[in-house]
Amino acid sequence: MKDLNEITILELVIMLRNKTLSAKELVQHYISRIQRLDQGENGVNSILEINPEAVEIAEQLDKKGFKGAGMLAGIPILLKDNINTADFMHTSAGSLALAESYAPWDADLVKMLREKGAILLGKTNMTEFANYMTQGMPSGYSSRGGQVKSPYISKENPSGSSSGSAVAAAANFCVASIGTDTCNSIIAPGLKNGIVGFRPSIGALSRKGIIPISRTLDTAGPMARTVTDTAILYSELTNTQLTTSSIIDFSGITIGINEWGKDVMTEEEAIKMDNIIKELESAGADLKKIEIPATNNVMPLMKYELKFAMNRYLSELPVSFPIHTLKDIIHFNLEHKDTALRYGQSYLTDAEDNTSGTLCETEYLEIIKDREEEIKKIRYQLKNIDFCIMLIGNNILHYTGLPSITVPCGLYKNGMPFGIIITAKTDSELLKYAGAVEMIVGQRVEPQFII
Secondary structure, three states: OOOOOOOOHHHHHHHHHHOOOOHHHHHHHHHHHHHHHOOOOOOOOOEEEEOOOHHHHHHHHHHHOOOOOOOOOOOEEEEEOOEOOOOOOOOOOOOOOOOOOOOOOOOHHHHHHHHOOOEEEEEEOOOHHHHOOOOOOOOOEEOOOEEOOOOOEOOOOOOOOOHHHHHHHHOOOOOEEEEEEOOOOOHHHHHHOOOEEEEOOOOOOOOOOEOOOOOOOOEEEEEEOOHHHHHHHHHHHHOOOOOOOOOOOOOOOEEEEEOOOHHHOOHHHHHHHHHHHHHHHHOOOEEEEEOOOOOOOHHHHHHHHHHHHHHHHHHOOOOOOOOOOHHHHHHHHHHOHHHHOOOOOHHHHHHHHOOOOOOOHHHHHHHHHHHHHHHHHHHHHOOOOOEEEEOOOOOHHHHHOOOEEEEEEEEOOOOOEEEEEEEOOOHHHHHHHHHHHHHHHOEOOOOOOEO
16 A cells, blocks of 8 residues: 555545545544654644544445545545534634533534545644734643644744644644634744645635634635645635646746845745745746735734624533633633643733723724725735745735745755745635746655654
8 A cells, every 4th residue: 555644635536436545544544643643742742632433434435435526535634623513522722711612513614524525533733722812822832732843843833823733734644634824823834844834815715613813814724735735625615626737837927026024034044045036037937026014913903803703602602511701711711720821811811801902993993994905005016926925924914815825845954844935816826826836846845753
């Protein structure tokens, strides 16, 4: 049997249809790998729980057969722990306050995955409440699950709140995973873990059934090892026909280079980025330097919108469950502070009490107006550009709702992954050009689990 590490969705589709591999064997392979490399003292701790029905679901799919089935039939997918599943798995956003919460209904994207025949393998650990607890909480830490570790070098920061989803995809614990992103929570761990993390444009995927922060900024997105796998997952979740590009000749393609933040790049980053840009230019692309600065309005926006969004989500939990408001979460954490508040909860209390810079309604509406202006500005800058490379992470993409994606491009000297962030005007264009970029400069390096 082919080595199942680094295997792609397309390869698995062929194997499942040809019966050279069963869905049950595939699920058991991932569960065994998770038990060996994720759990225990030296594990990377990216998985909160395995779906107790996963093997049974795989057996049922095997009996049904895969002839004529869709691309996701029999494909194991891991979900971030803030995404509702109405089954035997919990949905807690990594918090002890919600550790015993069973969602009363599936998130819309989960319904779609089930309809397509995907196997929900389990829930991934994450930064608690998607890193909206307090300043100074380490990326990948939750009171329920503990600290997620990098599969490359365990002492390194796995980054972002979708850290568990990124690490799981990087470590070959699944074919692909689903993360969520409010501000950099897919993109940052995508870069840090050598995978393709895709934050779609706002509204492309339904957010119904996802524990929220901001109705303006929240989205879910696929995380995988290749652009093609990412595109397949996105295509299935949106019922759109997408293909990644096989373009090698970039003649006639204009690439924007956003030089904002160039001064904070390390020498190694600058050299690597320069080499990538030169390779794309050698492939025929025209380069255009632009300046798209970051914004200071993301955190205030999140603070203003959190309370309403969280209270609405919690109000829909079963009456028998004791948590129904943000205030209930805060009180639970205070009553269990030794285990639930290792780093504090200042963001939650600020949002509940309308303190520490939380906006009044007039200020909030000014930010919404500013956001609309920024959307116009950035779209004007991208008007005659096919896609844009961001030299460093930039929250303006999250603020304006434009799609962004990471492409792994090898390793730093210290053995951690290096990658680039790309944006474009639409999801389909971005996936097309990201696939072409991956073919020229992409370099996915399998992690070695250095302790």
